[in-house]
Amino acid sequence: GEDVEQSLFLSVREGDSSVINCTYTDSSSTYLYWYKQEPGAGLQLLTYIFSNMDMKQDQRLTVLLNKKDKHLSLRIADTQTGDSAIYFCAENRAGNMLTFGGGTRLMVKP
Amino acid sequence: GAVVSQHPSRVICKSGTSVKIECRSLDFQATTMFWYRQFPKQSLMLMATSNEGSKATYEQGVEKDKFLINHASLTLSTLTVASAHPEDSSFYICSASPRGSNQPQHFGDGTRLSIL
Numbered sequence: 001g002e003d004v005e006q007s008l009f010l011s012v013r014e015g016d017s018s019v020i021n022c023t024y025t026d027s028s029s030t031y032l033y034w035y036k037q038e039p040g041a042g043l044q045l046l047t048y049i050f051s052n053m054d055m056k057q058d059q060r061l062t063v064l065l066n067k068k069d070k071h072l073s074l075r076i077a078d079t080q081t082g083d084s085a086i087y088f089c090a091e092n093r094a095g096n097m098l099t100f101g102g103g104t105r106l107m108v109k110p
Numbered sequence: 111g112a113v114v115s116q117h118p119s120r121v122i123c124k125s126g127t128s129v130k131i132e133c134r135s136l137d138f139q140a141t142t143m144f145w146y147r148q149f150p151k152q153s154l155m156l157m158a159t160s161n162e163g164s165k166a167t168y169e170q171g172v173e174k175d176k177f178l179i180n181h182a183s184l185t186l187s188t189l190t191v192a193s194a195h196p197e198d199s200s201f202y203i204c205s206a207s208p209r210g211s212n213q214p215q216h217f218g219d220g221t222r223l224s225i226l
Binding site: 030031033035040041042043044045048088092095096097098100101102103 | 112114116142144152153154156159203205207212213214215216217218219220222
């Protein structure tokens with residue numbers, strides 16, 4: 001199986017909160033990242049968290065890290081239709097290499 | 111800051127053509143750039159790691175004679191798909207990290223390659 005795992009799909013209504021979950025396996029990862037990919041585009045770095053942090057908030061985005069369980073989540077408050085995209089979590093390895101999860105497709109219904 | 115520019119965004123060409131894709135870091139120096147391939151509805155697959163001034167490191171199963179990587183400067187890496195065939199059609203994405211450890215990767219907008 002993949003080293004980094006995510007659920008495939010999430011559907012929410014506009015204005016609700018979205019929570020995208022991710023589990024990883026490498027306990028030596030120092031940073032964990034969330035990227036957003038819109039159709040036909042590259043990846044946009046949304047936020048990242050250092051492994052000694054439990055939480056990081058940046059406007060509508062909140063990242064929670066449970067290092068013991070190797071669980072990472074991204075919460076998007078007041079989800080908008082423009083948030084519809086694929087979200088990838090990633091952990092860094094030696095040499096700044098990233099291991100990506102399979103991506104979670106977020107669909108926001110008006 | 112940390113903008114990565116990738117060109118071209120879309121290529122359509124005949125089988126047997128060689129295609130060059132450029133990846134530039136516009137506002138930072140990148141000693142390391144990465145090339146990925148993404149199949150529809152799948153995650154990114156790392157093809158190779160490109161280091162300035164040295165040979166690229168290819169992932170297992172990636173043909174180095176088919177996917178030629180040149181990282182001639184701290185701001186430019188190129189991927190050339192040699193004698194492309196329909197099975198090479200895919201979405202190719204590059205990324206670059208600023209100097210220093212644990213720097214996040216910043217991605218280009220990708221190149222959609224379609225070989226007829």
